[in-house]
Amino acid sequence: MNTKIKALQNEALKFTATARAIAEKAQAERREFTAQEKADYDAAMFQAKSHLEQIKTIKSDEKIMADAKALSARLNGTTAIGPMDGLGGGLSGLTRSKGRVGLAGKAGKELAVRLAEGMVDGQKALLPSGTAHTGVPLLPEVVELGHPSNTLLDALVALPAPGPTFKALVQRQRDNNAAPVAEGETKPTSVFGLEEIEVNLEVLAHMSEPTPRYWFDDNDALQVFVEDEMVRGLRDSLEAQVLTGDGERPNLQGILTMSGIQVQAFTTDVARPVRAAITKLETAGHADNHVIVLSPADWEAAETVRAEGSGQLEAVANVTQRAQRTLWGVPVVVSTALPGGTGLVLDREAVVYTDDVVDVRWSETVADDFQKNLVRARVESRYAAVVSKPLGVVKVATAATP
Structure with a gap:
Protein backbone atom coordinates (compact mmCIF):
# COMPACT_ATOMS: atom_id res chain seq x y z
CA MET A 1 0.00 0.00 0.00
CA ASN A 2 1.14 3.55 -0.76
CA THR A 3 2.80 4.77 2.46
CA LYS A 4 1.12 8.16 2.19
CA ILE A 5 -2.30 6.49 1.89
CA LYS A 6 -1.50 4.33 4.92
CA ALA A 7 -0.54 7.38 6.95
CA LEU A 8 -3.71 9.20 5.90
CA GLN A 9 -5.80 6.17 6.84
CA ASN A 10 -4.24 6.07 10.29
CA GLU A 11 -4.96 9.75 10.80
CA ALA A 12 -8.56 9.34 9.60
CA LEU A 13 -9.06 6.46 12.04
CA LYS A 14 -7.60 8.52 14.87
CA PHE A 15 -10.01 11.42 14.27
CA THR A 16 -12.95 9.03 13.81
CA ALA A 17 -12.13 7.38 17.14
CA THR A 18 -12.06 10.80 18.81
CA ALA A 19 -15.49 11.69 17.41
CA ARG A 20 -16.91 8.33 18.40
CA ALA A 21 -15.62 8.63 21.95
CA ILE A 22 -17.35 12.01 22.30
CA ALA A 23 -20.64 10.63 20.95
CA GLU A 24 -20.54 7.49 23.10
CA LYS A 25 -19.86 9.53 26.25
CA ALA A 26 -22.93 11.68 25.60
CA GLN A 27 -25.05 8.61 24.80
CA ALA A 28 -23.92 6.78 27.92
CA GLU A 29 -24.89 9.81 30.02
CA ARG A 30 -28.20 10.08 28.14
CA ARG A 31 -27.80 13.73 27.20
CA GLU A 32 -27.18 15.99 24.25
CA PHE A 33 -23.71 17.29 23.32
CA THR A 34 -22.40 20.27 25.23
CA ALA A 35 -21.34 23.21 23.06
CA GLN A 36 -17.67 22.23 23.47
CA GLU A 37 -18.37 18.56 22.69
CA LYS A 38 -20.30 19.55 19.57
CA ALA A 39 -17.41 21.73 18.40
CA ASP A 40 -14.85 18.98 19.13
CA TYR A 41 -17.00 16.33 17.42
CA ASP A 42 -17.49 18.47 14.29
CA ALA A 43 -13.77 19.27 14.15
CA ALA A 44 -12.77 15.60 14.45
CA MET A 45 -15.26 14.51 11.77
CA PHE A 46 -14.09 17.31 9.47
CA GLN A 47 -10.49 16.15 9.82
CA ALA A 48 -11.45 12.50 9.24
CA LYS A 49 -13.39 13.37 6.07
CA SER A 50 -10.56 15.59 4.88
CA HIS A 51 -8.07 12.73 5.17
CA LEU A 52 -10.45 10.35 3.36
CA GLU A 53 -10.84 12.85 0.52
CA GLN A 54 -7.06 13.05 0.20
CA ILE A 55 -6.91 9.25 -0.03
CA LYS A 56 -9.57 9.27 -2.73
CA THR A 57 -7.65 11.89 -4.73
CA ILE A 58 -4.38 9.94 -4.51
CA LYS A 59 -6.05 6.71 -5.63
CA SER A 60 -7.76 8.50 -8.51
CA ASP A 61 -4.47 10.05 -9.67
CA GLU A 62 -2.68 6.70 -9.42
CA LYS A 63 -5.35 5.02 -11.54
CA ILE A 64 -5.18 7.69 -14.25
CA MET A 65 -1.40 7.37 -14.49
CA ALA A 66 -1.55 3.57 -14.53
CA ASP A 67 -4.17 3.58 -17.29
CA ALA A 68 -2.20 6.09 -19.34
CA LYS A 69 0.99 4.06 -18.93
CA ALA A 70 -0.82 0.91 -20.05
CA LEU A 71 -2.26 2.60 -23.13
CA SER A 72 1.09 4.16 -23.96
CA ALA A 73 2.59 0.66 -23.90
CA ARG A 74 -0.10 -0.50 -26.31
CA LEU A 75 0.50 2.37 -28.68
CA ASN A 76 4.19 1.54 -28.74
CA GLY A 77 3.64 -2.11 -29.69
CA THR A 78 3.09 -4.11 -26.50
CA THR A 79 0.16 -6.46 -26.03
CA ALA A 80 -1.72 -5.85 -22.81
CA ILE A 81 -3.55 -3.32 -20.73
CA GLY A 82 -4.50 -4.08 -17.19
CA PRO A 83 -5.41 -4.07 -14.50
CA MET A 84 -7.96 -1.23 -14.78
CA ASP A 85 -9.61 -1.36 -11.39
CA GLY A 86 -11.65 1.80 -11.11
CA LEU A 87 -14.43 0.34 -8.99
CA GLY A 88 -12.74 -0.51 -5.73
CA GLY A 89 -11.67 -4.04 -6.63
CA GLY A 90 -12.87 -6.85 -8.82
CA LEU A 91 -12.50 -5.40 -12.34
CA SER A 92 -9.22 -6.20 -14.02
CA GLY A 93 -7.42 -8.21 -16.66
CA LEU A 94 -8.53 -6.45 -19.86
CA THR A 95 -6.25 -7.53 -22.72
CA ARG A 96 -5.85 -6.43 -26.33
CA SER A 97 -3.83 -8.01 -29.11
CA LYS A 98 -0.91 -6.20 -30.73
CA GLY A 99 -1.62 -3.81 -33.57
CA ARG A 100 -5.38 -3.33 -33.15
CA VAL A 101 -5.18 0.36 -32.28
CA GLY A 102 -4.81 2.42 -35.42
CA LEU A 103 -2.49 5.06 -33.94
CA ALA A 104 1.28 4.82 -33.85
CA GLY A 105 4.41 6.89 -33.72
CA LYS A 106 4.03 10.60 -32.95
CA ALA A 107 0.20 10.56 -33.00
CA GLY A 108 0.08 7.65 -30.58
CA LYS A 109 2.59 9.21 -28.22
CA GLU A 110 0.67 12.51 -28.22
CA LEU A 111 -2.55 10.67 -27.32
CA ALA A 112 -0.74 8.84 -24.52
CA VAL A 113 0.49 12.16 -23.13
CA ARG A 114 -3.05 13.56 -23.19
CA LEU A 115 -4.33 10.46 -21.44
CA ALA A 116 -1.63 10.81 -18.82
CA GLU A 117 -3.09 14.24 -18.13
CA GLY A 118 -6.50 12.56 -17.77
CA MET A 119 -8.08 14.08 -20.87
CA VAL A 120 -9.33 13.05 -24.33
CA ASP A 121 -10.99 15.87 -26.28
CA GLY A 122 -11.31 17.74 -23.00
CA GLN A 123 -12.71 14.79 -21.04
CA LYS A 124 -11.23 11.99 -18.96
CA ALA A 125 -11.79 8.67 -20.74
CA LEU A 126 -10.15 5.42 -21.80
CA LEU A 127 -11.75 4.14 -24.95
CA PRO A 128 -12.06 0.57 -26.21
CA SER A 129 -9.99 -0.24 -29.29
CA GLY A 130 -11.37 0.67 -32.68
CA THR A 131 -13.93 3.23 -31.48
CA ALA A 132 -14.25 6.90 -32.11
CA HIS A 133 -14.59 9.38 -29.28
CA THR A 134 -17.73 11.50 -29.28
CA GLY A 135 -18.26 14.47 -27.03
CA VAL A 136 -21.36 13.15 -25.23
CA PRO A 137 -20.25 12.63 -21.63
CA LEU A 138 -22.54 12.08 -18.68
CA LEU A 139 -23.02 15.08 -16.44
CA PRO A 140 -20.21 15.38 -13.88
CA GLU A 141 -22.80 15.07 -11.09
CA VAL A 142 -25.70 12.63 -11.02
CA VAL A 143 -29.10 14.22 -10.44
CA GLU A 144 -30.65 12.48 -7.42
CA LEU A 145 -34.31 11.91 -6.69
CA GLY A 146 -35.58 13.30 -3.40
CA HIS A 147 -35.28 11.10 -0.34
CA PRO A 148 -37.67 10.93 2.62
CA SER A 149 -36.40 11.91 6.04
CA ASN A 150 -35.79 8.61 7.84
CA THR A 151 -33.78 9.53 10.90
CA ALA A 179 -43.25 -0.55 51.88
CA PRO A 180 -42.86 -0.04 55.61
CA VAL A 181 -42.34 -3.38 57.41
CA ALA A 182 -42.87 -4.02 61.10
CA GLU A 183 -40.15 -5.78 63.03
CA GLY A 184 -40.26 -9.52 62.46
Whole structure:
Protein backbone atom coordinates (compact mmCIF):
# COMPACT_ATOMS: atom_id res chain seq x y z
CA MET A 1 0.00 0.00 0.00
CA ASN A 2 1.14 3.55 -0.76
CA THR A 3 2.80 4.77 2.46
CA LYS A 4 1.12 8.16 2.19
CA ILE A 5 -2.30 6.49 1.89
CA LYS A 6 -1.50 4.33 4.92
CA ALA A 7 -0.54 7.38 6.95
CA LEU A 8 -3.71 9.20 5.90
CA GLN A 9 -5.80 6.17 6.84
CA ASN A 10 -4.24 6.07 10.29
CA GLU A 11 -4.96 9.75 10.80
CA ALA A 12 -8.56 9.34 9.60
CA LEU A 13 -9.06 6.46 12.04
CA LYS A 14 -7.60 8.52 14.87
CA PHE A 15 -10.01 11.42 14.27
CA THR A 16 -12.95 9.03 13.81
CA ALA A 17 -12.13 7.38 17.14
CA THR A 18 -12.06 10.80 18.81
CA ALA A 19 -15.49 11.69 17.41
CA ARG A 20 -16.91 8.33 18.40
CA ALA A 21 -15.62 8.63 21.95
CA ILE A 22 -17.35 12.01 22.30
CA ALA A 23 -20.64 10.63 20.95
CA GLU A 24 -20.54 7.49 23.10
CA LYS A 25 -19.86 9.53 26.25
CA ALA A 26 -22.93 11.68 25.60
CA GLN A 27 -25.05 8.61 24.80
CA ALA A 28 -23.92 6.78 27.92
CA GLU A 29 -24.89 9.81 30.02
CA ARG A 30 -28.20 10.08 28.14
CA ARG A 31 -27.80 13.73 27.20
CA GLU A 32 -27.18 15.99 24.25
CA PHE A 33 -23.71 17.29 23.32
CA THR A 34 -22.40 20.27 25.23
CA ALA A 35 -21.34 23.21 23.06
CA GLN A 36 -17.67 22.23 23.47
CA GLU A 37 -18.37 18.56 22.69
CA LYS A 38 -20.30 19.55 19.57
CA ALA A 39 -17.41 21.73 18.40
CA ASP A 40 -14.85 18.98 19.13
CA TYR A 41 -17.00 16.33 17.42
CA ASP A 42 -17.49 18.47 14.29
CA ALA A 43 -13.77 19.27 14.15
CA ALA A 44 -12.77 15.60 14.45
CA MET A 45 -15.26 14.51 11.77
CA PHE A 46 -14.09 17.31 9.47
CA GLN A 47 -10.49 16.15 9.82
CA ALA A 48 -11.45 12.50 9.24
CA LYS A 49 -13.39 13.37 6.07
CA SER A 50 -10.56 15.59 4.88
CA HIS A 51 -8.07 12.73 5.17
CA LEU A 52 -10.45 10.35 3.36
CA GLU A 53 -10.84 12.85 0.52
CA GLN A 54 -7.06 13.05 0.20
CA ILE A 55 -6.91 9.25 -0.03
CA LYS A 56 -9.57 9.27 -2.73
CA THR A 57 -7.65 11.89 -4.73
CA ILE A 58 -4.38 9.94 -4.51
CA LYS A 59 -6.05 6.71 -5.63
CA SER A 60 -7.76 8.50 -8.51
CA ASP A 61 -4.47 10.05 -9.67
CA GLU A 62 -2.68 6.70 -9.42
CA LYS A 63 -5.35 5.02 -11.54
CA ILE A 64 -5.18 7.69 -14.25
CA MET A 65 -1.40 7.37 -14.49
CA ALA A 66 -1.55 3.57 -14.53
CA ASP A 67 -4.17 3.58 -17.29
CA ALA A 68 -2.20 6.09 -19.34
CA LYS A 69 0.99 4.06 -18.93
CA ALA A 70 -0.82 0.91 -20.05
CA LEU A 71 -2.26 2.60 -23.13
CA SER A 72 1.09 4.16 -23.96
CA ALA A 73 2.59 0.66 -23.90
CA ARG A 74 -0.10 -0.50 -26.31
CA LEU A 75 0.50 2.37 -28.68
CA ASN A 76 4.19 1.54 -28.74
CA GLY A 77 3.64 -2.11 -29.69
CA THR A 78 3.09 -4.11 -26.50
CA THR A 79 0.16 -6.46 -26.03
CA ALA A 80 -1.72 -5.85 -22.81
CA ILE A 81 -3.55 -3.32 -20.73
CA GLY A 82 -4.50 -4.08 -17.19
CA PRO A 83 -5.41 -4.07 -14.50
CA MET A 84 -7.96 -1.23 -14.78
CA ASP A 85 -9.61 -1.36 -11.39
CA GLY A 86 -11.65 1.80 -11.11
CA LEU A 87 -14.43 0.34 -8.99
CA GLY A 88 -12.74 -0.51 -5.73
CA GLY A 89 -11.67 -4.04 -6.63
CA GLY A 90 -12.87 -6.85 -8.82
CA LEU A 91 -12.50 -5.40 -12.34
CA SER A 92 -9.22 -6.20 -14.02
CA GLY A 93 -7.42 -8.21 -16.66
CA LEU A 94 -8.53 -6.45 -19.86
CA THR A 95 -6.25 -7.53 -22.72
CA ARG A 96 -5.85 -6.43 -26.33
CA SER A 97 -3.83 -8.01 -29.11
CA LYS A 98 -0.91 -6.20 -30.73
CA GLY A 99 -1.62 -3.81 -33.57
CA ARG A 100 -5.38 -3.33 -33.15
CA VAL A 101 -5.18 0.36 -32.28
CA GLY A 102 -4.81 2.42 -35.42
CA LEU A 103 -2.49 5.06 -33.94
CA ALA A 104 1.28 4.82 -33.85
CA GLY A 105 4.41 6.89 -33.72
CA LYS A 106 4.03 10.60 -32.95
CA ALA A 107 0.20 10.56 -33.00
CA GLY A 108 0.08 7.65 -30.58
CA LYS A 109 2.59 9.21 -28.22
CA GLU A 110 0.67 12.51 -28.22
CA LEU A 111 -2.55 10.67 -27.32
CA ALA A 112 -0.74 8.84 -24.52
CA VAL A 113 0.49 12.16 -23.13
CA ARG A 114 -3.05 13.56 -23.19
CA LEU A 115 -4.33 10.46 -21.44
CA ALA A 116 -1.63 10.81 -18.82
CA GLU A 117 -3.09 14.24 -18.13
CA GLY A 118 -6.50 12.56 -17.77
CA MET A 119 -8.08 14.08 -20.87
CA VAL A 120 -9.33 13.05 -24.33
CA ASP A 121 -10.99 15.87 -26.28
CA GLY A 122 -11.31 17.74 -23.00
CA GLN A 123 -12.71 14.79 -21.04
CA LYS A 124 -11.23 11.99 -18.96
CA ALA A 125 -11.79 8.67 -20.74
CA LEU A 126 -10.15 5.42 -21.80
CA LEU A 127 -11.75 4.14 -24.95
CA PRO A 128 -12.06 0.57 -26.21
CA SER A 129 -9.99 -0.24 -29.29
CA GLY A 130 -11.37 0.67 -32.68
CA THR A 131 -13.93 3.23 -31.48
CA ALA A 132 -14.25 6.90 -32.11
CA HIS A 133 -14.59 9.38 -29.28
CA THR A 134 -17.73 11.50 -29.28
CA GLY A 135 -18.26 14.47 -27.03
CA VAL A 136 -21.36 13.15 -25.23
CA PRO A 137 -20.25 12.63 -21.63
CA LEU A 138 -22.54 12.08 -18.68
CA LEU A 139 -23.02 15.08 -16.44
CA PRO A 140 -20.21 15.38 -13.88
CA GLU A 141 -22.80 15.07 -11.09
CA VAL A 142 -25.70 12.63 -11.02
CA VAL A 143 -29.10 14.22 -10.44
CA GLU A 144 -30.65 12.48 -7.42
CA LEU A 145 -34.31 11.91 -6.69
CA GLY A 146 -35.58 13.30 -3.40
CA HIS A 147 -35.28 11.10 -0.34
CA PRO A 148 -37.67 10.93 2.62
CA SER A 149 -36.40 11.91 6.04
CA ASN A 150 -35.79 8.61 7.84
CA THR A 151 -33.78 9.53 10.90
CA LEU A 152 -34.91 7.29 13.74
CA LEU A 153 -31.55 5.47 13.60
CA ASP A 154 -29.79 8.72 14.50
CA ALA A 155 -31.97 9.04 17.62
CA LEU A 156 -31.17 5.58 18.98
CA VAL A 157 -28.07 4.13 20.58
CA ALA A 158 -25.86 2.19 18.15
CA LEU A 159 -23.30 -0.26 19.52
CA PRO A 160 -20.93 -2.86 18.04
CA ALA A 161 -22.28 -6.36 18.71
CA PRO A 162 -20.19 -8.60 20.99
CA GLY A 163 -20.61 -11.41 18.45
CA PRO A 164 -22.97 -12.78 15.78
CA THR A 165 -25.09 -14.34 18.57
CA PHE A 166 -25.27 -13.02 22.13
CA LYS A 167 -27.54 -12.79 25.17
CA ALA A 168 -29.45 -9.73 26.38
CA LEU A 169 -31.69 -8.99 29.36
CA VAL A 170 -35.14 -7.50 28.73
CA GLN A 171 -37.34 -6.06 31.47
CA ARG A 172 -41.01 -6.63 30.61
CA GLN A 173 -42.50 -5.83 34.04
CA ARG A 174 -41.87 -3.60 37.06
CA ASP A 175 -43.84 -4.04 40.29
CA ASN A 176 -42.24 -1.99 43.04
CA ASN A 177 -43.62 -3.30 46.34
CA ALA A 178 -41.28 -1.51 48.71
CA ALA A 179 -43.25 -0.55 51.88
CA PRO A 180 -42.86 -0.04 55.61
CA VAL A 181 -42.34 -3.38 57.41
CA ALA A 182 -42.87 -4.02 61.10
CA GLU A 183 -40.15 -5.78 63.03
CA GLY A 184 -40.26 -9.52 62.46
CA GLU A 185 -42.68 -9.30 59.51
CA THR A 186 -41.93 -10.68 56.04
CA LYS A 187 -40.59 -8.13 53.63
CA PRO A 188 -42.59 -7.61 50.41
CA THR A 189 -41.13 -8.81 47.13
CA SER A 190 -40.72 -6.53 44.14
CA VAL A 191 -40.88 -8.00 40.65
CA PHE A 192 -38.64 -6.65 37.91
CA GLY A 193 -39.67 -9.04 35.14
CA LEU A 194 -36.24 -9.76 33.67
CA GLU A 195 -36.01 -12.18 30.76
CA GLU A 196 -32.87 -13.42 29.04
CA ILE A 197 -33.19 -13.50 25.25
CA GLU A 198 -30.90 -14.65 22.47
CA VAL A 199 -30.03 -12.00 19.92
CA ASN A 200 -28.76 -12.78 16.42
CA LEU A 201 -27.20 -10.40 13.96
CA GLU A 202 -29.13 -10.64 10.70
CA VAL A 203 -27.88 -9.76 7.22
CA LEU A 204 -29.48 -6.83 5.39
CA ALA A 205 -28.29 -6.62 1.80
CA HIS A 206 -29.11 -5.64 -1.76
CA MET A 207 -27.49 -5.43 -5.19
CA SER A 208 -27.51 -2.69 -7.78
CA GLU A 209 -28.92 -3.12 -11.23
CA PRO A 210 -26.31 -4.01 -13.91
CA THR A 211 -24.62 -0.86 -15.21
CA PRO A 212 -22.42 -0.46 -18.32
CA ARG A 213 -18.78 -0.44 -17.28
CA TYR A 214 -17.87 2.51 -19.48
CA TRP A 215 -20.36 4.74 -17.70
CA PHE A 216 -17.97 4.60 -14.76
CA ASP A 217 -14.97 5.41 -16.97
CA ASP A 218 -16.83 8.42 -18.37
CA ASN A 219 -18.22 9.75 -15.10
CA ASP A 220 -16.11 10.11 -11.95
CA ALA A 221 -19.17 10.74 -9.77
CA LEU A 222 -21.12 7.63 -10.73
CA GLN A 223 -19.42 5.12 -8.43
CA VAL A 224 -19.86 7.36 -5.38
CA PHE A 225 -23.48 8.06 -6.40
CA VAL A 226 -24.36 4.36 -6.67
CA GLU A 227 -22.62 3.50 -3.40
CA ASP A 228 -24.37 6.37 -1.59
CA GLU A 229 -27.76 5.24 -2.95
CA MET A 230 -27.07 1.66 -1.91
CA VAL A 231 -25.99 2.61 1.62
CA ARG A 232 -28.97 4.95 1.96
CA GLY A 233 -31.26 2.11 0.88
CA LEU A 234 -29.66 -0.16 3.47
CA ARG A 235 -30.35 2.41 6.21
CA ASP A 236 -33.97 2.79 5.09
CA SER A 237 -34.43 -0.99 5.21
CA LEU A 238 -32.81 -1.12 8.66
CA GLU A 239 -35.13 1.61 9.95
CA ALA A 240 -38.17 -0.31 8.69
CA GLN A 241 -36.90 -3.48 10.40
CA VAL A 242 -36.17 -1.66 13.67
CA LEU A 243 -39.74 -0.36 13.66
CA THR A 244 -41.81 -3.22 12.23
CA GLY A 245 -39.70 -6.41 11.95
CA ASP A 246 -41.61 -9.43 13.25
CA GLY A 247 -38.62 -11.16 14.86
CA GLU A 248 -38.92 -14.27 12.66
CA ARG A 249 -35.46 -14.84 11.25
CA PRO A 250 -34.05 -13.32 9.16
CA ASN A 251 -36.25 -10.36 10.21
CA LEU A 252 -35.16 -8.23 13.15
CA GLN A 253 -37.30 -7.88 16.26
CA GLY A 254 -39.00 -4.54 15.65
CA ILE A 255 -40.09 -2.10 18.33
CA LEU A 256 -43.78 -2.19 17.34
CA THR A 257 -44.00 -5.99 17.42
CA MET A 258 -42.17 -6.50 20.72
CA SER A 259 -44.23 -7.90 23.58
CA GLY A 260 -44.62 -5.76 26.70
CA ILE A 261 -44.85 -2.31 25.05
CA GLN A 262 -47.65 0.06 26.09
CA VAL A 263 -50.55 1.15 23.87
CA GLN A 264 -52.35 4.50 23.64
CA ALA A 265 -55.72 4.82 21.87
CA PHE A 266 -56.65 7.74 19.59
CA THR A 267 -58.52 10.66 21.17
CA THR A 268 -59.30 13.84 19.21
CA ASP A 269 -56.23 14.63 17.10
CA VAL A 270 -52.61 13.51 16.67
CA ALA A 271 -51.21 15.72 19.44
CA ARG A 272 -53.57 14.54 22.21
CA PRO A 273 -52.75 10.79 22.24
CA VAL A 274 -49.05 11.64 21.96
CA ARG A 275 -49.35 13.70 25.15
CA ALA A 276 -51.19 10.84 26.87
CA ALA A 277 -48.37 8.49 25.79
CA ILE A 278 -45.82 10.78 27.44
CA THR A 279 -47.81 10.52 30.66
CA LYS A 280 -47.74 6.71 30.40
CA LEU A 281 -43.96 6.77 30.07
CA GLU A 282 -43.62 9.06 33.07
CA THR A 283 -45.94 6.83 35.11
CA ALA A 284 -43.79 3.81 34.22
CA GLY A 285 -40.68 5.60 35.48
CA HIS A 286 -39.38 6.90 32.15
CA ALA A 287 -39.39 10.61 32.90
CA ASP A 288 -37.15 12.04 30.17
CA ASN A 289 -34.95 11.35 27.12
CA HIS A 290 -38.01 10.64 24.98
CA VAL A 291 -38.39 10.76 21.21
CA ILE A 292 -41.60 10.83 19.15
CA VAL A 293 -41.84 9.02 15.81
CA LEU A 294 -44.55 10.07 13.34
CA SER A 295 -45.26 9.56 9.67
CA PRO A 296 -44.95 12.65 7.43
CA ALA A 297 -48.77 12.90 7.19
CA ASP A 298 -49.20 12.68 10.97
CA TRP A 299 -46.50 15.30 11.54
CA GLU A 300 -48.32 17.62 9.12
CA ALA A 301 -51.54 17.02 11.05
CA ALA A 302 -49.78 17.79 14.34
CA GLU A 303 -48.25 20.99 12.96
CA THR A 304 -51.49 22.27 11.49
CA VAL A 305 -53.89 21.45 14.35
CA ARG A 306 -55.59 24.64 15.55
CA ALA A 307 -56.37 25.75 19.07
CA GLU A 308 -60.02 25.74 20.02
CA GLY A 309 -61.71 29.11 19.69
CA SER A 310 -58.76 31.23 18.54
CA GLY A 311 -58.09 29.26 15.37
CA GLN A 312 -54.34 29.74 15.87
CA LEU A 313 -51.95 26.97 14.95
CA GLU A 314 -50.85 25.21 18.14
CA ALA A 315 -47.39 24.04 17.06
CA VAL A 316 -46.38 26.90 14.73
CA ALA A 317 -46.33 30.59 15.56
CA ASN A 318 -45.63 31.70 11.98
CA VAL A 319 -46.36 29.49 8.97
CA THR A 320 -43.71 31.24 6.88
CA GLN A 321 -41.04 29.65 9.10
CA ARG A 322 -40.73 25.90 9.61
CA ALA A 323 -41.38 25.02 13.23
CA GLN A 324 -38.72 23.37 15.32
CA ARG A 325 -39.56 19.68 15.08
CA THR A 326 -40.83 19.12 18.62
CA LEU A 327 -44.21 18.23 20.07
CA TRP A 328 -44.94 18.87 23.76
CA GLY A 329 -41.24 19.77 24.07
CA VAL A 330 -40.13 16.32 22.83
CA PRO A 331 -38.06 15.89 19.61
CA VAL A 332 -40.00 14.43 16.68
CA VAL A 333 -38.55 12.05 14.09
CA VAL A 334 -40.42 11.76 10.79
CA SER A 335 -40.29 8.27 9.29
CA THR A 336 -41.98 6.82 6.22
CA ALA A 337 -41.45 3.32 7.64
CA LEU A 338 -44.34 3.59 10.12
CA PRO A 339 -47.63 1.82 9.33
CA GLY A 340 -50.59 4.12 8.64
CA GLY A 341 -52.33 5.54 11.69
CA THR A 342 -49.47 4.59 14.01
CA GLY A 343 -46.96 6.65 15.96
CA LEU A 344 -44.45 5.95 18.71
CA VAL A 345 -43.30 7.66 21.86
CA LEU A 346 -40.30 5.94 23.38
CA ASP A 347 -37.41 6.20 25.73
CA ARG A 348 -34.13 6.19 23.78
CA GLU A 349 -32.96 2.98 25.45
CA ALA A 350 -33.61 0.99 22.27
CA VAL A 351 -30.26 -0.23 20.93
CA VAL A 352 -29.26 -1.12 17.38
CA TYR A 353 -26.36 -3.59 17.33
CA THR A 354 -24.14 -3.92 14.27
CA ASP A 355 -20.99 -5.71 13.24
CA ASP A 356 -19.62 -2.19 12.60
CA VAL A 357 -18.95 -2.82 8.89
CA VAL A 358 -20.96 -1.90 5.80
CA ASP A 359 -19.49 -4.05 3.04
CA VAL A 360 -19.51 -2.55 -0.47
CA ARG A 361 -18.27 -4.77 -3.29
CA TRP A 362 -18.26 -4.49 -7.06
CA SER A 363 -18.38 -7.40 -9.49
CA GLU A 364 -18.87 -8.25 -13.15
CA THR A 365 -19.24 -12.01 -12.56
CA VAL A 366 -23.01 -12.12 -11.96
CA ALA A 367 -24.89 -14.09 -14.65
CA ASP A 368 -23.53 -12.99 -18.04
CA ASP A 369 -22.44 -9.49 -16.92
CA PHE A 370 -18.82 -10.09 -18.01
CA GLN A 371 -19.90 -10.89 -21.57
CA LYS A 372 -22.06 -7.79 -21.67
CA ASN A 373 -19.47 -5.50 -20.02
CA LEU A 374 -21.75 -4.78 -17.08
CA VAL A 375 -20.93 -4.31 -13.40
CA ARG A 376 -22.98 -4.42 -10.19
CA ALA A 377 -22.51 -3.38 -6.58
CA ARG A 378 -23.46 -5.40 -3.51
CA VAL A 379 -23.94 -3.66 -0.18
CA GLU A 380 -24.60 -5.50 3.07
CA SER A 381 -24.15 -5.46 6.82
CA ARG A 382 -25.47 -7.29 9.90
CA TYR A 383 -27.78 -5.82 12.52
CA ALA A 384 -29.96 -6.60 15.53
CA ALA A 385 -32.35 -4.46 17.58
CA VAL A 386 -32.97 -4.78 21.31
CA VAL A 387 -35.40 -2.83 23.50
CA SER A 388 -34.24 -3.61 27.03
CA LYS A 389 -37.30 -1.95 28.64
CA PRO A 390 -40.48 -2.38 26.56
CA LEU A 391 -42.44 -0.37 29.15
CA GLY A 392 -40.46 2.59 27.85
CA VAL A 393 -42.28 2.34 24.50
CA VAL A 394 -45.85 3.49 23.76
CA LYS A 395 -47.53 2.59 20.48
CA VAL A 396 -49.87 5.48 19.65
CA ALA A 397 -52.96 5.38 17.45
CA THR A 398 -52.84 8.62 15.44
CA ALA A 399 -56.23 8.20 13.75
CA ALA A 400 -59.63 6.83 14.68
CA THR A 401 -60.22 3.19 13.75
CA PRO A 402 -62.58 3.02 10.75
